[in-house]
Amino acid sequence: MSWAMLTVRIHKEFAGSGDTPFVLAVTASFAPGFTILFGPSGAGKSALLDCIAGLQRPDTGEIRFGKEAFFDASRRVNVSPQRRGLAYVFQSLALFPHLSVVENIRYGLVKLGVAEQRKRIERVATAFHIANLLDRRPAELSGGEKQRVALARALATGPRILLLDEPLTGLDASLRRSILEDLRLWHVAEPIPILYVTHNREEVDAIGERVLTLANGRVLESGSPRAVLDAPRSLPLAQAAGFENVLPARVVEHRAEDGVMRIALENATRNIEIPLGAAEPGSKVRVAIRAGDILLATEAPHFLSARNLLPGTIESIERRGALVQVRVKAGANFLVHVTPGAARSLELATGQLVWLVIKTHSCHLVY
Amino acid sequence: MNGEAFLLSLRLAAMVSLLLLAFALPLAYVLAFFRWPGKFLVESVVALPLVLPPTVLGFYALVAMGPRGPLGKFWQALFGHSLAFTFAGLVIASLVYSLPFAVQPLVASFEAMDRRLLDASAVLGAGRARTFFRVILPLAWPGVLTSLVLSFAHTLGEFGVVLMVGGNLPGITRTVSIDIYDHVQALDYASANRTSLFLMLVCFVILSIVYAVNRRVWSPWPVE
Numbered sequence: 327m328s329w330a331m332l333t334v335r336i337h338k339e340f341a342g343s344g345d346t347p348f349v350l351a352v353t354a355s356f357a358p359g360f361t362i363l364f365g366p367s368g369a370g371k372s373a374l375l376d377c378i379a380g381l382q383r384p385d386t387g388e389i390r391f392g393k394e395a396f397f398d399a400s401r402r403v404n405v406s407p408q409r410r411g412l413a414y415v416f417q418s419l420a421l422f423p424h425l426s427v428v429e430n431i432r433y434g435l436v437k438l439g440v441a442e443q444r445k446r447i448e449r450v451a452t453a454f455h456i457a458n459l460l461d462r463r464p465a466e467l468s469g470g471e472k473q474r475v476a477l478a479r480a481l482a483t484g485p486r487i488l489l490l491d492e493p494l495t496g497l498d499a500s501l502r503r504s505i506l507e508d509l510r511l512w513h514v515a516e517p518i519p520i521l522y523v524t525h526n527r528e529e530v531d532a533i534g535e536r537v538l539t540l541a542n543g544r545v546l547e548s549g550s551p552r553a554v555l556d557a558p559r560s561l562p563l564a565q566a567a568g569f570e571n572v573l574p575a576r577v578v579e580h581r582a583e584d585g586v587m588r589i590a591l592e593n594a595t596r597n598i599e600i601p602l603g604a605a606e607p608g609s610k611v612r613v614a615i616r617a618g619d620i621l622l623a624t625e626a627p628h629f630l631s632a633r634n635l636l637p638g639t640i641e642s643i644e645r646r647g648a649l650v651q652v653r654v655k656a657g658a659n660f661l662v663h664v665t666p667g668a669a670r671s672l673e674l675a676t677g678q679l680v681w682l683v684i685k686t687h688s689c690h691l692v693y
Numbered sequence: 694m695n696g697e698a699f700l701l702s703l704r705l706a707a708m709v710s711l712l713l714l715a716f717a718l719p720l721a722y723v724l725a726f727f728r729w730p731g732k733f734l735v736e737s738v739v740a741l742p743l744v745l746p747p748t749v750l751g752f753y754a755l756v757a758m759g760p761r762g763p764l765g766k767f768w769q770a771l772f773g774h775s776l777a778f779t780f781a782g783l784v785i786a787s788l789v790y791s792l793p794f795a796v797q798p799l800v801a802s803f804e805a806m807d808r809r810l811l812d813a814s815a816v817l818g819a820g821r822a823r824t825f826f827r828v829i830l831p832l833a834w835p836g837v838l839t840s841l842v843l844s845f846a847h848t849l850g851e852f853g854v855v856l857m858v859g860g861n862l863p864g865i866t867r868t869v870s871i872d873i874y875d876h877v878q879a880l881d882y883a884s885a886n887r888t889s890l891f892l893m894l895v896c897f898v899i900l901s902i903v904y905a906v907n908r909r910v911w912s913p914w915p916v917e
Binding site: 376379380381406407408410412413414416418420421422423424433434436437479483 | 807809810812813814815816817818819820823827828831832
């Protein structure tokens, strides 16, 4: 059996609350398998899913699934959501509060015979571990159970495309993993395009085969999660991908033979080295560095391969769950994450002199 | 107390509130879920009986129902008798008079509905009709109940419109509020008091039931 591609080329203006309308302009195609839609809130991720589902009508362009046109502005085709044969799990889940779990699932199956309905309900109930919840109302379910029911209701319809808008927000990591695993097992049996919106880096790493990043209604980049998210090339993306340090800087010189360039961080006393990028000497850029990629030393370290050493003083130390966030003023302000154990053994204290150690390849040029 | 007048009022209120519900449901649906040019005009017309003196409504209803009015002529042609000063005429005038009380609770409960539930219904394959009967109506039922009860109670208590189009025919158009008025006119305060008290009690019980029931319904919108 061959599986169809979902291709999207749409343009839509939304009359926003601000002066300038929000424009969604996306060209992308989605093969069977998971594609993560990643980007800051307000990037247009949900709007894109709404257009694919047929809940919003693009101004121009087309949306196709294989040879079938869901939407084609030039030929005035706009298939209703009821007839697109896809499933959509909303961020709010949108379970019907007045219907029991089994009635929620059956809601999408009314066109099928009773025997087929029973078969499908049994299959999704087993796959998503909700067989013991079938008679409950959504109000009687926990957060994780609701999310399982929403996935089950969506997949029971046998969709050709699955749209998931942050379906696992607000769950703890282990619960998220187990639901993701169920979803992945289902997907092995039914390899359809799955568009998965999330802000959560852990979810990206757990399921992402491909990532499509959006900001301001446009596609920024697409590719493997590592290529796209570990080396962000735009500011909104760097922020969304969880780069705690995005610092303004100026390019000082290129050292092409070493594959690096030297840059001056704003307010910093020393220049640092970053991988060579397409920015001319003298131009203004930004550098993104993860707080977890910076090492802290209490004395000036010697004999290190890391090329970037910055002296600074600790401004604040804050325990955040399993990590300690240290704010260091080294010309510019840096956020550094260390483990509680490291903070203890280094005897870190506010006002203390420290050295920041940053590998060249932990610095990412952002335009 | 005048039982006949009271039964007549109940009959009128029941009929009007049921007829109004049938008319208000589709009207509230298009007002709550669709945007169209001129919608504000329809909204104003629906709200008009809230602010107009009942005598104004009654006056135009009387003119329309009279032997030379459009409604009166139509009725005459259809049934062979005039519409003014009949029970049917009273029902028609009351429909207009209580319209906002039927429509507005419905619009409010429709508008408060989580739109994503309607989206979910559409994506799950349900058309407009199924979404209305399986999702909107069951979730808006406190609004439906409020609509029914408010238009019932409002019709029960109407006076000015009845006076204008109904007159004062025992068993046909003499409702309980007219009856009270008659007692006061005749300086029979004891009778007026008995009837008034009873009417007040009935309205209080009805409203209490509504609020008690409404409190116990499951939350129609998702609770976070």
